[in-house]
Amino acid sequence: MQQLLAPINEFLGCETPNSWIEHARQPQQLTDLLIDHCNCELKAAQTAMMMVRKYAIDKSSANILKIWAKPYEDFVYSQARDAHAFLNRDVKKNDITNELVANHRLSISADLLSKMIKLIKEEFHHFEQVLQIMTTRGIDYSNMRAGTYAKQLISHVRTHEPLTIVDKLIVGAFIEARSCERFAKIAPHLDDELGKFYISLLRSEARHYQDYLSLAQDVAAEDISDRIAYFRVQEAALIMADDTEFRFHSGVPV
Structure with a gap:
C-alpha cells in the first residue's frame, strides 16, 4: 500500500489534516460520509462521460452513453427511488466499448475513450458498492448537496482549447489522487467492513489519477x-481551508 501511495503523496501538495480524520471517524458522521461518497462516485462517472462525449466520440456513440447512464440517473433523480430494485435490476453484460466510435478531434481521442470508459465502468461499480453498504446498514440514499471542492478547482480551468481539456484532465488527476489519499487515511478508523472496502478502492483510484495525468501530458504535447x-x-489551499460543510473532499472542519 505504501508503494501505491508514495507517488500520490508526492503529487499532492498536502496531507489530509488530522482534524478532518477525527471528524470523519465519528459514528454520527458515517451517514454523511457514505452518502457523499456515493454521490462522488456517480459524479466521477458523469464527469468522465461528459469528457468522452465532448472530446472523443461521434453523436451516435453519445446516445449509447446516455442509455448506459440512464438507470443510474433515473435512480438518483427519482423522488420514489427503490435501492433494492435498483441493485437487483436485470443488468445486461454487453460491453459497449466496441459500439463506440472515436472521433478525430484530438490526437488522443482513442486513448481518451479507452481510459475513460474503463474509469466510468469502475465508478458506476463503486457507486453500486457504496449503495449496497448503505442499504445493508439502513441508510437511505439522498441527493446531498455537493461540496465546493470540485467546483472551485474547475473555476481555475482556462477557457480556450486545447488548454481547457489539459486543465480539466489535471483537475481530474487531483480529485482522484485526493480520493485515494483519503480512502487510505480514513480506512483504519472505520469498522472492519468499511475499512477493507476503502482499502480495496486504492488501486483503481491510483490508476485513475495516473490515467488523467498521462492524458493531460499527451494532449498538451x-x-x-x-x-x-x-x-x-x-x-492544497482548499484542503487546508476552514470548511463549514463536512464532505468527502471538504477542508478543515469548523
Whole structure:
C-alpha cells in the first residue's frame, strides 16, 4: 500500500489534516460520509462521460452513453427511488466499448475513450458498492448537496482549447489522487467492513489519477509541470481551508 501511495503523496501538495480524520471517524458522521461518497462516485462517472462525449466520440456513440447512464440517473433523480430494485435490476453484460466510435478531434481521442470508459465502468461499480453498504446498514440514499471542492478547482480551468481539456484532465488527476489519499487515511478508523472496502478502492483510484495525468501530458504535447504545480497549490489551499460543510473532499472542519 505504501508503494501505491508514495507517488500520490508526492503529487499532492498536502496531507489530509488530522482534524478532518477525527471528524470523519465519528459514528454520527458515517451517514454523511457514505452518502457523499456515493454521490462522488456517480459524479466521477458523469464527469468522465461528459469528457468522452465532448472530446472523443461521434453523436451516435453519445446516445449509447446516455442509455448506459440512464438507470443510474433515473435512480438518483427519482423522488420514489427503490435501492433494492435498483441493485437487483436485470443488468445486461454487453460491453459497449466496441459500439463506440472515436472521433478525430484530438490526437488522443482513442486513448481518451479507452481510459475513460474503463474509469466510468469502475465508478458506476463503486457507486453500486457504496449503495449496497448503505442499504445493508439502513441508510437511505439522498441527493446531498455537493461540496465546493470540485467546483472551485474547475473555476481555475482556462477557457480556450486545447488548454481547457489539459486543465480539466489535471483537475481530474487531483480529485482522484485526493480520493485515494483519503480512502487510505480514513480506512483504519472505520469498522472492519468499511475499512477493507476503502482499502480495496486504492488501486483503481491510483490508476485513475495516473490515467488523467498521462492524458493531460499527451494532449498538451509539451511539459505541463508548471500547470500541475499551479493546481497543486489551489487544491492544497482548499484542503487546508476552514470548511463549514463536512464532505468527502471538504477542508478543515469548523
